[in-house]
Each structure stands twice: as structure tokens, then as C-alpha cells.
Amino acid sequence: MKNYDVIVVGGGPAGLFAAGFAARKGAKVLLLEKNPHCGAKILITGKGRCNVTHSEDDPRKFVEHFGRNGKALLTALYAFGVKDVVSFFEEQGVPLKIERGGRIFPDKGEAKDVQKAVIAFARDAGVEMRTSCTVKKLLVEDDIIKALETTAGAFSADNIIVATGGLSYPETGCTGDGYAWAKACGHRVVKPEAALVPVKLNDAWTAEVSNFNLKNVRISLCVDGKKVDERFGEAFFTRAGIGGPIILDMSSRIRDELKKGEVKLLLDLKPAVATELFDKRLQRELAEQSNQEFGTSLGGLLPRDMIPVFLRLVGIDPKKKCHSVTKVERQRLLKLFKELELSVSSCAGFRKAIITSGGVSLKDIDMRSMRSKRVKNLFFAGEMIDLDGPTGGFNLQECWSTGYLAGISAAEA
Template sequence: MSERPWDVLVLGGGAAGMMASIRAAEMGCRVLLIEKNKRPGVKILMSGGTRCNITHDCENRDIVTAFGPNGKFLHSALAALGTRQVVAFFEGEGVATKIEDTGKIFPVSDKAMDVLMALIHRMQRAGVTVATEESVQELTPLPEGGFTVVTSKGSYTARQVILTLGGQSYPGCGTRGDGYAIAQKLGHRIIPTRPALVPITVNTEWPGELRGITLPDVSVRVLEADKELSKRRSSLLFAHFGLSGPAALDVSRAISRHALPQSLNLEVDLLPNEKEPDIDKFLQTESLNSGKKQLAVVLATQLPRRLADAILSLLQMPADRKASGLAKADRQKLTQSIKRLRMPIRGTLGFEKAEVTAGGVALEEVDSRTMQSKIHPGLYLAGEILDVDGPIGGYNFQAAWSTGWLAGTRVAEQSRSLHDSLSRN
């Protein structure tokens, strides 16, 4: 590679880094993307069950709302590259997209590889130089301006750097939080990191016996005593360790940030469209009209049979109990179990299985209009390294695309301004 300084060094070849490098190169910058893996975008291939949930079918303001209090940080990034523009970007690269009932947007092919190859081909056309199998070891500001980056294979200088080294989720993809130490050494404050969108483990065995069962519409709450810490209505999957699926993943943040997760309970409303009196009336009617049927068979008209059997077992009711003569006290127990089924929480599966990282570089130290560090001019930050994490459904990819695009835009504008200034002088 040429020894003359690069206009921009992009550190980290994930979603944000690839988008940032594309934008900066297309605007005329000489860009080097440094990636520790054999190729960029490894985590993209694992996302969405290897399908890659590109974004969500909603307006930009809905993305901001979905991220909660930190969502306002994304206003400028979404204005630069919003949800519609992301879809147009990939459609323009030959990746046809589809909108699922949940609002998630996927490639029609259901192949994350198509998304990754679209990005790689766009980088190639833009003229981005990619250095793979190089881990970043140091980032040092130069007295005269610009930066030196030392990697496992050498060193590079550039006027501007975009830091997109990701978070700590799916460390098998190489995302081990390397960027936090670099940012902290440069003076940035790091909000303590924790797993988010991660499966939940429980301190009881019966959910594991139901592994493979998916409930398409339930309401899930995380409770500390009777205080609600988080709530989500969506689908739920029973697994050998506990619970997964969108509902569990979205409330997991409240568990991973709690000092004593074992003190928490998970409460599931199995029939959120039904009120307790209506369920009680249903059981009473079935007791009178279908008395010869087993109670489990009656419950199985509303719930998966294996789940119905598990509820009866938890209530210490015989599996072959008939529906006839169901006393009021037993009806109330069943109704309560259906509407407020509780499980003691153990914790989560941690960063190894987390889809995103909560925490990261403090947002007040980054200019949301440009993604530039307020501490070191010329340093830009984008993607999961920032303290921004949203719910499941393509929101986090949207944040990565948008912050990367905005960072790439601003470094290119700054580089052009600097070139113009030097030309005049």
C-alpha cells in the first residue's frame, strides 16, 4: 500500500464501517478499511437467523421512538440515511426486499450473504481499499493533526479516523469490545456494557421440557417483586435453557443490567387478548358442557397441548383429570396460570448469544450532527460502539447504516474542505 497518508481510516468492517467507507470513498476520499477477520461483515452473515433483518418498515421518527431516551441521538443520522433510503440502497444493488407481517424487512432470498456481497461490491466500485486479518492495537493523535493507527501488521496515518469496531455481542465474530479501550484511552467515557437482545435462562426445569414450542402472541413482563421493569408483547420460544424469541430478547436488557437477576421473575400472559373473567367463564362452561373430556384436552383448544399438560403439572392436577366438576378455586388457579405464568429468572446467555451490546461510548461526547468526537477533532464514531441499542426488528442495523453513512459523509466534507484550503494556500 502507498505510504502517503490516507484521507480516512475506517477501523472495523461491520455494518457501520462498511457503510461509512462506501460513503466517504464515493465522495472522493482515499479510504482504507481495516478489519481483523478474513473478510468484512462476518456478523452480518449471522444476523436474523442468517437472513439479515436489514431494517424495519416504519418512519424515521418510529426508529427514534423505538430506541427510547437515547433515540434522539439518531435524528441527524436518520435524516442522512433513513429507512426508505436503506431499502433503496440495497434494492439498487440488486437485493430485492420483502416486508414481513412483523414489519421486519429481509432480502427476498432470505440470504444474509446477498446483503454482504452487495456491500462488498459497492465498496469495490467506490475504490475502498480493504486490509483484512489486521487487528487494531493503537490509535494515536498526532501533534500536527491526524492520527497514526498501529495494527498487528503495520502502521498507517490519516487525517481522519472512523471508529466502528463494534460492541461485544457474538464475540465469535471478532466483536470483543476492542474499540472501548481505544476510545477510553483517548478520553471518552464508556457506559458499562451488557448483553442486550439475548436469550433468558430460568431457575426451573419445566420450560426446557417444552423446547421447540413457539407461542406467536404473548405478553412478557420482567418483575422485581411486583414492580414491572420491562414489558413486551410478541412471540416467545421455549428452549432447553429457558426462553428465547422476540418477546424474551426485548425484555432481556432489564435482566442483564440488574445487579441480582436471580431476584427477578418472568411473567407470561399466554392469552393477552382474553380477560380473566372470560377465561374463567370458558372453563366453567367447558366443565358443564364437556365434562367427559380431559381438562388438558379442553385447555389444548387455547394452548399447545404440551404447555397445557405442563400447567396442570405445575398446579399438581392429574394429567388425566376430567373437565367435569371443576371447582371455582381450581378455575381461578388455572386462569391465574394462563394470565400470569411465572418463572424465576437465573440470568441470560451473555454476550456469546447476545445480538447487540447495550452501553458503550457516552453519547454526550459525540456530536450527533456529524458523529465526530467532541474530545478529538478528526475522530468519528459510528455503529454499536456507541451507547445506542434498540429492540429486535432491524432497528439496530438501521442505526448502524445511518450513523456509518453520516460519519462517512462528514469526513468526506471535511476532507474536501481541507484540500480546498491547502490549494488556496
């Protein structure tokens, strides 16, 4: 005799949505979460502000951001898309607003308000939540999950939804348990890789300007001297290298290119001004301050924190008067502004990865219902499936949409 209609494993955004919407459909739902609280990862999203979704509300255009597998997400997006997410949070008392680049955040609140709202939704829908309960094993017989073995005993249900996330930020509870279970019952798992990661550089000086925001910059990716990619937007230096949206979005490409040759990033701090024009600006600045020391002349061009680093990198004596700066020296300065060379050593691993790419193969999931093609009463949702989007709210939207679809499908199965 089954105790529950649906058991959801994993209380992240995908699992909470799956559980809540299954319960709203009238199912008796149990949610099992290994942490003492659900939604630990939500708290650290969007630097504590949670980029809940993205303003691209046309599903066909939205899925283009997911690359090779994107179209598989269409049914889930049509079932619960960007507009549904915005209305959902509005109803839960967390109105959202669109910010730069189409990123959607809570209007006034923070990530913790998103976490609270989703937990409250699942609880109010009637979901029974067991936290500090780790699922250890799925007991499968004749392609059916008969029971779940957990640290709090065995549980059984007609249908099981696994939403255990990926491998990134393991301190949030994401240790890839679902991949092992999926494999054990016959699913193909595309090799999980750390994705949307910061990049490590050989240039030790970045530690001096770590967390320094680079707004509206252009970064070109070069392999053995050849430009292969280019992005415009935001980045920031870290203690060991460089991170931020444009770097994260290029990181999978950078990882691939590192296998092929020497990888450099060229940072253009003034992308809106052509090189020749910027040279004229430099000449003007130096002429206007001709009797001042070069070391005090960069204030109008650079934020204060960057100046000591620039002075060292450019190799011009800071005591030298501006009128004595030679053309060759000025050309070196110009290059720092327009093509500051950063030498890439490696990409960060799972500990610093925003998401995990790869996961349960879409070939083994019916994406119209999120149901497994291998095990009759098993459904998947969220990051653990082989779908990964760029920064900007795309990955959480994938979790809301697939969580919703898995929840209603499991409740109706």
C-alpha cells in the first residue's frame, strides 16, 4: 500500500515547484530534502538578489539561448513560461522587475524572499516536507520504483520526481546523487561538467583589484593569436582571475579552447571609442597635464583602484612629466586601455560553477511530460537534466518550467 501519490526528491526550485503543483492538482505529496532547509541554493543566486527569470517571453526565442538541446524545453515553457513565473511571484507577494539585459529580479526584495515564497507555496498547497532527510537509494523492480531508502526509513509512492540538481556549489547539497540513480536504472548521463565558471589567469595583479567591476567592456577570446569569440557587457576581476556575466557565458568555449592552444583574453576598457580616437584623447590628456607627473595624470581615464596596476603594467616612470612621455610609451598605454592582455591558465571547477552542464540525457526523458522513458513511474526536473542556459535568469526559468511540468504530469499519471 502506497503512502503517497507523489514523492519529490530535492527541495530546490525545481523540486519545490514540482511538489507544489502536484499537490495543487490534488495529489498527496511528500518532499524529501537532505538539508535542514529547502532552497539553499536560491539564497546565493544573483549575488543574493536572485535573477528569477529573463524577459524573453517568446518560448521559441527563449530556447535559442540553450544551444543544441534548447527546443526540448518548449513544451515545459508553453506549460509554464516567463509570464507565468512573473504572475506566480506577484501572487506570492514578491513582485518582479526587469533590469539591464532583460534580467528579472524581485522588485524590492532579495533572494531570501524568493526562497520563502516558493517554500510557502509548496506548504500552502499541502506538501508534506521532510528536511534533513537524505535519499540513499531508489529500489527499482521491473522498471518501477517500489520504494525510496532514506536516512529516515523507507517511503513509497505511485510516482517519483527526482530534482536533486547538479554538482556545482556542493555545500548547498548538490552532490550529483540523482545522476548515479539515473544511471543505475538504465538512463544515459551526459558527462556533467562545471559550467558558467570564472576563469583563472596567470596575471597575479588581478588580486589587487579583485571585485572591481568592469562595466560596458568588450572581451575578445584569442587562441594562438586568433580571435574566436567576443562579448560586450560586465565582468569583474577576482583574486585568481576574472569572472562576471561575459566571462561565465564564454567559459565553456574557453575550456574547449584551452585543450587546443594558448588562450588569451583581450580586454577593451573603452569599447565605445575607436583606437585612433582614443589615442587622440590620450594625447589631449597628456598635453593638458604636460607639466604634471605622469603618475597623477590618469585620474580622468581610470577608476582610482586601477591606477597603480596600470602604472606598473605600462612601465612608464610615474615621476616623469607628461610632456616627456614618448610616442612608444603612449602606444603601450593605449594598448592597455584597448587590448589589455590577460593570459588564461584554466577554468574554475564545480566549487565555483554557477551550473552543471550535461546530466540525464534528453533521449531518455519524454520532454512533453518530464517522464523517464526507462522507468515507468519516474520523472525528472531542473538542473540535473541535460540542459544548460547562459546567465540572465535562463537556468532558473528552466527549473520553474520543468518542475511545473513534472509536478502536474506525475499528479495526473
